[in-house]
Amino acid sequence: METDVTLRVDGAEHDLRIEPRTTLLDALRERVGNTSPKRGCDHGQCGSCTVLVGGRRVLSCLTLAVRCHLAEVTTARGLGQSGPHPVQQAFLDHDGFQCGFCTPGQICSAVGMLSEFSQGHPSHASADVAAEPDLTESEVAERMSGNLCRCGAYANIVPALLDVAGGS
Amino acid sequence: MTPFDYRVPTSAGAAVDTVAANPAAVFLAGGTNLLDHLKLGVAEPEVVVDVNAVTSDEIRDDDGGGLWIGAAVRNSDLAADRRIRTRYPAVAEALLSGASGQLRNMATAAGNPLQRTRCVYFQDTTTPCNKREPGTGCSAVGGYTRYHAVLGASDQCVATHPSDLAVALAAFDAEVQVLGTGGTRVIPFVDLHRLPGDAPERDTVLERGDLVTAITLPALPIAAKSRYRKVRDRASFAFALVSVAAALEVEDGIVRDARIALGGVAHKPWRATNAEEALRGMPADEDSYRRAARLELADARAVAGLDGGNAFKIPLVARTLVAVLRELGGAR
Numbered sequence: 001m002e003t004d005v006t007l008r009v010d011g012a013e014h015d016l017r018i019e020p021r022t023t024l025l026d027a028l029r030e031r032v033g034n035t036s037p038k039r040g041c042d043h044g045q046c047g048s049c050t051v052l053v054g055g056r057r058v059l060s061c062l063t064l065a066v067r068c069h070l071a072e073v074t075t076a077r078g079l080g081q082s083g084p085h086p087v088q089q090a091f092l093d094h095d096g097f098q099c100g101f102c103t104p105g106q107i108c109s110a111v112g113m114l115s116e117f118s119q120g121h122p123s124h125a126s127a128d129v130a131a132e133p134d135l136t137e138s139e140v141a142e143r144m145s146g147n148l149c150r151c152g153a154y155a156n157i158v159p160a161l162l163d164v165a166g167g168s
Numbered sequence: 169m170t171p172f173d174y175r176v177p178t179s180a181g182a183a184v185d186t187v188a189a190n191p192a193a194v195f196l197a198g199g200t201n202l203l204d205h206l207k208l209g210v211a212e213p214e215v216v217v218d219v220n221a222v223t224s225d226e227i228r229d230d231d232g233g234g235l236w237i238g239a240a241v242r243n244s245d246l247a248a249d250r251r252i253r254t255r256y257p258a259v260a261e262a263l264l265s266g267a268s269g270q271l272r273n274m275a276t277a278a279g280n281p282l283q284r285t286r287c288v289y290f291q292d293t294t295t296p297c298n299k300r301e302p303g304t305g306c307s308a309v310g311g312y313t314r315y316h317a318v319l320g321a322s323d324q325c326v327a328t329h330p331s332d333l334a335v336a337l338a339a340f341d342a343e344v345q346v347l348g349t350g351g352t353r354v355i356p357f358v359d360l361h362r363l364p365g366d367a368p369e370r371d372t373v374l375e376r377g378d379l380v381t382a383i384t385l386p387a388l389p390i391a392a393k394s395r396y397r398k399v400r401d402r403a404s405f406a407f408a409l410v411s412v413a414a415a416l417e418v419e420d421g422i423v424r425d426a427r428i429a430l431g432g433v434a435h436k437p438w439r440a441t442n443a444e445e446a447l448r449g450m451p452a453d454e455d456s457y458r459r460a461a462r463l464e465l466a467d468a469r470a471v472a473g474l475d476g477g478n479a480f481k482i483p484l485v486a487r488t489l490v491a492v493l494r495e496l497g498g499a500r
């Protein structure tokens with residue numbers, strides 16, 4: 001039943017022998033030893049397990065690890081490997097967290113979100129989906145709505161992300 | 169989660185053959201619904217056939233001025249496509265109102281309309297449910313009914329279809345390209361999903377092994393000015409209580425044509441043909457819009473429940489429809 005998978009996580013290769021039912025989240029946390037992505041709900045509802053696969057933000061709890069063979073997986077830990085990533089620095093500058101449980105997911109989600117925005121992707125907060133979007137407060141809140149924060153740090157996360165977007 | 173075999177087929181045909189031959193085999197696309205069901209014990213397949221590599225992730229212009237959307241196109245890529253945003257804005261709006269940024273990066277054009285109901289009893293293997301386990305009864309009637317149907321339900325099942333995208337596709341005469349053991353065929357999107365009747369375990373008309381390879385949208389000038397409006401319990405990242413996809417063509421104050429579908433109200437995306445018919449040739453005004461909504465909802469029936477029942481959805485969907493038509497037709 002077990003199968004061989006090579007995961008490229010934050011630049012390092014890991015050859016694993018896993019059961020096909022292993023999620024990317026479990027493979028990262030329990031096999032690779034990278035506990036940066038968190039298991040909040042395990043059902044796609046909270047965003048705390050968010051990682052980047054091929055540069056796009058996805059939920060590792062609803063992804064089978066076997067589907068990520070040789071794909072580039074980036075966690076919040078990897079983003080900070082050579083000093084804080086601009087999004088991480090903005091979270092520090094703006095107090096974008098309290099307990100920090102949701103934070104690695106928020107960071108990965110924000111990096112993916114900013115890349116989607118820079119490619120001109122519209123959102124539900126865009127009045128006209130055909131127009132080029134502007135990154136307003138309501139746009140950031142809508143685009144980040146897949147990341148819940150039990151501590152309610154939203155009020156600082158949104159300004160942090162507006163700051164990074166404005167500064168880039 | 170029970171263990172399963174994971175297969176990557178070498179062709180779409182091989183994927184079809186594997187699933188057609190084995191009642192315990194299922195297709196995997198983005199996995200956002202299937203993985204959830206595997207964890208909940210709602211699905212217990214022995215073989216999971218990953219169709220991501222054997223279905224297309226391209227969006228192409230077809231000869232007739234419409235669009236051909238590969239089954240594996242991600243929901244986020246579909247919503248960001250310039251042609252979708254300008255020619256069928258309600259399709260982009262429907263996609264963007266659904267799930268979250270991460271989920272839309274995973275979910276596919278075929279998987280989204282084929283996701284199963286979010287009825288809480290369907291997802292809870294400890295409660296009776298005719299859809300999950302035929303013949304056990306329906307826990308929703310007299311239970312938690314807020315997300316349940318007011319149109320086309322049966323004694324057996326009052327579930328709703330949860331997809332937003334599907335509502336817009338139903339409004340705009342989309343078609344579904346299917347590869348089965350007998351070859352390829354085309355199904356009008358409005359005929360893809362079923363009403364529950366006495367077989368609520370069947371969501372769609374697809375047969376075992378049928379693989380959706382693409383969804384097509386016809387050239388439809390009326391859709392260039394269209395809206396998708398979704399009413400829900402919180403402003404983002406929540407399923408629809410009710411929703412409306414609509415396009416309206418008005419000339420000299422008279423409705424020439426209309427395309428309307430309703431979401432959150434039935435076991436399938438509800439194409440509102442009665443409302444469309446009632447609008448054609450009528451003045452583009454509040455009276456016509458209200459009359460259209462009334463005619464469409466003439467057979468609506470609420471479900472009684474311990475949450476107070478879902479009777480509130482009937483006036484809610486009527487008001488939402490009128491509001492969307494008013495916006496599209498210009499206030500008069």
Ligand SMILES: Cc1cc2nc3c(=O)[nH]c(=O)nc-3n(C[C@H](O)[C@H](O)[C@H](O)COP(=O)(O)OP(=O)(O)OC[C@H]3O[C@@H](n4cnc5c(N)ncnc54)[C@H](O)[C@@H]3O)c2cc1C
Nearest residue numbers: 044197198199200201202266267275276279280331332380
């Ligand atoms: C927290 C949460 C919130 C959500 N909110 C919304 C929302 O507001 N609106 C909304 O519309 N959706 C919402 N969704 C649902 C999400 O959009 C669907 O799960 C997703 O679109 C399914 O697509 P997929 O590609 O991941 O499908 P999968 O999970 O891979 O598959 C779904 C089903 O389709 C079958 N299938 C897949 N591809 C094919 C094919 N090519 N041919 C035949 N059968 C196939 C599979 O066997 C499976 O039965 C939400 C999901 C979650 C977890």
Ligand code: SF4
Nearest residue numbers: 287297298306325326
């Ligand atoms: S409404 Fe349908 S899906 Fe929900 S419990 Fe009843 S039979 Fe099951």
Ligand code: FES
Nearest residue numbers: 040041042047061
């Ligand atoms: S743990 Fe993946 S979304 Fe909550």
Ligand code: FES
Nearest residue numbers: 098100149150151
């Ligand atoms: S900082 Fe505590 S959950 Fe977000």
